Amino acid sequence: xxxxxxxxxxxxxxxxxxxxxxxxxxxxxxxxxxxxxxxxxxxxxxxxxxxxxxxxxxxxxxxxxxxxxxxxxxxxxxxxxxxxxxxxxxxxxxxxxxxxxxxxxxxxxxxxxxxxxxxxxxxxxxxxxxxxxxxxxxxxxxxxxxxxxxxxxxxxx
Amino acid sequence: xxxxxxxxxxxxxxxxxxxxxxxxxxxxxxxxxxxxxxxxxxxxxxxxxxxxxxxxxxxxxxxxxxxxxxxxxxxxxxxxxxxxxxxxxxxxxxxxxxxxxxxxxxxxxxxxxxxxxxxxxxxxxxxxxxxxxxxxxxxxxxxxxxxxxxxxxxxxxxxxxxxxxxxxxxxxxxxxxxxxxxxxxxxxxxxxxxxxxxxxxxxxxxxxxxxxxxxxxxxxxxxxxxxxxxxxxxxxxxxxxxxxxxxxxxxxxxxxxxxxxxxxxxxxxxxxxxxxxxxxxxxxxxxxxxxxxxxxxxxxxxxxxxxxxxxxxxxxxxxxxxxxxxxxxxxxxxxxxxxxxxxxxxxxxxxxxxxxxxxxxxxxxxxxxxxxxxxxxxxxxxxxxxxxxxxxxxxxxxxxxxxxxxxxxxxxxxxxxxxxxxx
Numbered sequence: 336x337x338x339x340x341x342x343x344x345x346x347x348x349x350x351x352x353x354x355x356x357x358x359x360x361x362x363x364x365x366x367x368x369x370x371x372x373x374x375x376x377x378x379x380x381x382x383x384x385x386x387x388x389x390x391x392x393x394x395x396x397x398x399x400x401x402x403x404x405x406x407x408x409x410x411x412x413x414x415x416x417x418x419x420x421x422x423x424x425x426x427x428x429x430x431x432x433x434x435x436x437x438x439x440x441x442x443x444x445x446x447x448x449x450x451x452x453x454x455x456x457x458x459x460x461x462x463x464x465x466x467x468x469x470x471x472x473x474x475x476x477x478x479x480x481x482x483x484x485x486x487x488x489x490x491x492x
Numbered sequence: 493x494x495x496x497x498x499x500x501x502x503x504x505x506x507x508x509x510x511x512x513x514x515x516x517x518x519x520x521x522x523x524x525x526x527x528x529x530x531x532x533x534x535x536x537x538x539x540x541x542x543x544x545x546x547x548x549x550x551x552x553x554x555x556x557x558x559x560x561x562x563x564x565x566x567x568x569x570x571x572x573x574x575x576x577x578x579x580x581x582x583x584x585x586x587x588x589x590x591x592x593x594x595x596x597x598x599x600x601x602x603x604x605x606x607x608x609x610x611x612x613x614x615x616x617x618x619x620x621x622x623x624x625x626x627x628x629x630x631x632x633x634x635x636x637x638x639x640x641x642x643x644x645x646x647x648x649x650x651x652x653x654x655x656x657x658x659x660x661x662x663x664x665x666x667x668x669x670x671x672x673x674x675x676x677x678x679x680x681x682x683x684x685x686x687x688x689x690x691x692x693x694x695x696x697x698x699x700x701x702x703x704x705x706x707x708x709x710x711x712x713x714x715x716x717x718x719x720x721x722x723x724x725x726x727x728x729x730x731x732x733x734x735x736x737x738x739x740x741x742x743x744x745x746x747x748x749x750x751x752x753x754x755x756x757x758x759x760x761x762x763x764x765x766x767x768x769x770x771x772x773x774x775x776x777x778x779x780x781x782x783x784x785x786x787x788x789x790x791x792x793x794x795x796x797x798x799x800x801x802x803x804x805x806x807x808x809x810x811x812x813x814x815x816x817x818x819x820x821x822x823x824x825x826x827x828x829x830x831x832x833x834x835x836x837x838x839x840x841x842x843x844x845x846x847x848x849x850x851x852x853x854x855x856x857x858x859x860x861x862x863x864x865x866x867x868x869x870x871x872x873x874x875x876x877x878x879x880x881x882x883x884x885x886x887x888x889x890x891x892x893x894x895x896x897x898x899x900x901x902x903x904x905x906x907x908x909x910x911x912x913x914x915x
Contacts, residue, residue, distance in 0.1 A: 339515060339859040340910070344852075349912065375851050375867045376881030398881050400851035401911065464851065 342454035343461065344401065351448070352401035357411025361394040366475035372463055377403040381471045383414070385479055390414050390422060395471075400464050402455060407468035409448045419476055425449075426469050433462045495800060495808035495890065503800070504891045506531035517861030520896045525679055525840050525887030526865050527729050528710065530793070534732055537792035538785045549784055550758060550775075564784050567791035568774070571739060574794045575705075575724075576715030581747060583740045583774035584782050588706045589629040591725035591740035592673075594777060595702055596633035597753035599671075600640040611698065612749050616642030618670045621699075623648040623656045624877060625678050628870045630704040634673055643670065650877050654681040654829045654842075662693050669699045676708035676724075680869050680885065681830030682813060682837035684708075691720040700746065706730055711809055711838050711889075713802035722746045728786060732889075733793035737786035740777065747773035754779040797890075805890055809839025812888040812897055816841035819901035825908050829878060840887035842869070845904070847913030850882035856910060857884075857903050864900070 364382035371378040377399030384392030393415045395407050414422055425445050432441045432450075437457035441450035455465045493499065504510055507529050512519055521529060541563055547556035549564045565579070572579040585591040602608040603615065614620075620634045624647050638645040646664055648656045655678075665672060672694040677684050687703065694701045703724040708714050710731035716724055723746060728737040742750065752759060752770060756779040761769045770776040797805065817833060820826050825846035831837045845853050854866035865885040868875045875881060886900050908914070 340856060343855065344910075353912075376872075376875070377851070378881070400849040402851075458855070461851075461855070 343458055345451040345454060347448055347451040348405040349401065351405035351408040354408055355404060356408040357393055357395055357415075358408070359394050360396055361392045364392060364394075366478040368471045368474040368478065370467060370471040370474065372399070372403070372467055375400065375464070377464055377467055379403070379407055379468050379471050381407075381468065381475060383472070383475045383479075385419060388419050390417050390419065395468065397468070399467070400461075402452075402461050402464040403467045406449075406452065406465045409451070410468050410472060413447055413449065414472065419479075422472070423476065426473050429469050430466065432456060433465055493801065493804060495804040497893065499800075500808070500891060500893055503531070504893075506533065506796075507891050508532065510891060514861040514863070515859050520860075520862040520899055522886040522888065522892065522896065522900055523863045523865050524710075524889035524892075525707065525730070525885060527735075528732050528889055529891070530732055530734070530789075531796055533796050534734070534789050534792045538734065538789040541785050541788040546785070549782065560784060563788050564782070567787040570791040570794050571787075574798065575709060575726075575739075575741065576717045576719075577741050578744070580772070580774055581716075581741055581744055583742070583777040584787055585725075585738040585740050586736060586783075587729070587738035588704065588725040588727040589738070591738045592629055592702070592704065593633050594740055594753040595723050595725075595742075595750070596637040598750040600637050601751050601753065602749075603641050609749055611700065612746075614641040614643050614670050617668060618643040619646050619666065619668045620644070620671045620673070621646050621648070621661075621664055621669050622673050623661070623675075624650045625654060625656055625681065625683070625871065625874045626673075626675060627679050627704060627706070628872070629706075630673055630675060630702075631873070634671070637671075644668075648674075650874060652878075653831070654678070654874055654878055655683045655831055658686050658689055661690055665690075665693045665697060665699065667697050669694065669697055671700050671702060673702040673704070675704040675706070676714070677711070677838045678830070678871075679707050679840075680842050680871050680874055680883065682707075682840045682842075683831050684836045684838065687719045687721065695720070705741075707838060710797075712806040716741050716743070728790040728793065731790075731793055732796055733790035734783075734786040737783045737790055739790075742773060742777070744773070747777075750777075752776050752779065756780050758782075800890055808890065809888050809892075810837075812892055812894070813837050813839045813841060815894060815897050816886055816888075816901070819898065820904060823901070823905050825913065826904065829883065839889070839892075840885060842883040842885040843904075844878070844880055844883055845907055848907055848911050850880075850884045852911060853884045853904065853907050856907050857900065860899075860903050862900050862903055 367382045369380045379397035381395040428445045432439045435456045545559040547560040549561040568579045572582045648660045650656045700722040703721040705724045705726040709726040722743045724741040729735045759776045759779045828843045850866040
């Protein structure tokens with residue numbers, strides 16, 4: 336069993352699912368987003384702070400499968416300190432990797448630990464798990480662009 | 493004849509889909525609770541209908557139209573007899589969700605206009621009673637109806653195992669209760685509701701009883717007349733039948749009192765530019781083109797189940813459920829929800845793996861060819877009460893073997909070690 340599974344559950348992913356880097360909501364924030372994966376119940380609440388176009392604060396709390404939780408933990412190692420445009424480039428790169436259906440390897444320069452999720456792209460049912468925190472972050476950035484703080488729709492189906 | 497190992501293996505030959513390998517392993521399909529597989533006689537019946545008799549029913553005068561109409565109405569007779577109903581009490585819907593909505597929307601319509609007759613009247617101060625264990629299909633429509641009429645939605649709470657009690661249900665049935673809606677068998681816990689007792693209590697106060705029979709009709713003998721319910725719903729695809737067809741049972745009195753939720757072609761007698769007269773039930777509830785080949789396929793599924801015998805089906809699944817519960821409960825860090833050992837439960841087991849999310853559990857099983865359901869099973873309030881976002885559910889049917897159940901248990905036994913969760 337482990338052979339087929341190990342492509343999905345890289346050791347780094349299992350470690351991050353336990354480490355949960357960046358867990359905990361920050362009190363001083365510019366955007367907050369709550370997203371849920373209605374089919375499986377994975378959920379995340381994320382807050383970020385942006386100063387002079389740089390991500391200076393990042394925190395999340397959530398509940399869900401190891402892929403979704405590890406993904407948020409990995410993101411916590413990437414986002415802080417980045418210019419927002421740079422961050423958007425990385426979100427796009429991650430999305431492209433997730434949509435590659437097993438053909439992409441990911442640019443380690445851009446994606447750092449997130450390249451460990453390359454194997455997830457072979458499991459279409461799990462791509463949305465990996466994407467959850469990244470789309471939440473994208474939602475935070477869009478809120479900042481729109482000049483509002485919106486907690487999303489907690490009970491959205 | 494009991495459904496013994498030899499007979500189960502005979503039946504399996506009718507299910508072509510079960511003979512394949514998934515991820516390099518023979519498929520172990522334990523997700524019949526979500527959708528059941530279809531045996532060859534069901535597929536053959538639909539195909540034969542389409543190749544020999546297909547035509548628009550209840551219109552036209554040519555020979556095929558007559559043959560198709562006969563098949564279609566014969567299917568209704570077959571399904572009606574199977575669930576202890578008369579044919580005019582059975583109308584086709586898209587699925588069970590659609591059937592329940594047909595009732596809730598009709599009640600909203602009847603009360604919006606004012607002057608609804610007493611037994612279907614619903615107003616501010618009246619109560620609709622459900623349980624915390626309901627599938628969203630038997631929950632959201634009642635929220636909507638409450639909002640539309642000013643009635644209050646109340647519910648019986650579940651315990652730590654996700655089960656509710658008859659005593660609690662009785663205590664909540666008051667003179668204000670107008671509708672009592674609940675699942676005959678829970679799709680998550682497998683709990684079996686004491687329907688007749690609830691019907692007695694509800695009817696004593698003049699309330700209607702709506703039964704979600706999705707998980708009972710496919711798996712045990714059900715007789716709506718004997719149970720005394722006023723309305724019931726179930727789906728074709730969960731009982732070896734086609735997708736795209738559900739069944740709404742409306743006891744004759746209620747069928748006469750309820751307005752149609754949907755209107756249009758086929759369900760009318762006279763239409764003028766000012767006014768329309770409707771057909772009698774069940775036709776008045778069947779606006780537009782109906783799922784005719786699906787009805788024929790569903791009747792074939794009923795024939796297939798009756799040939800096995802519903803008591804044999806129930807007994808087989810009870811034994812498998814006991815095997816699941818015993819095997820899973822014996823594992824470290826696994827908690828099976830639902831009725832305690834020895835209490836009636838249908839052929840399923842939902843469980844929580846301590847320290848591992850259900851989605852990850854399902855993945856480990858899937859790579860071994862074992863298909864189970866993971867998630868909230870369309871019952872978020874129940875899962876919230878259980879303290880988890882998701883559970884893993886294994887559900888059996890006529891083709892499920894003891895060996896398959898054992899394989900599933902063995903696979904679950906390896907899950908916590910794989911994810912490095914130790915007690």
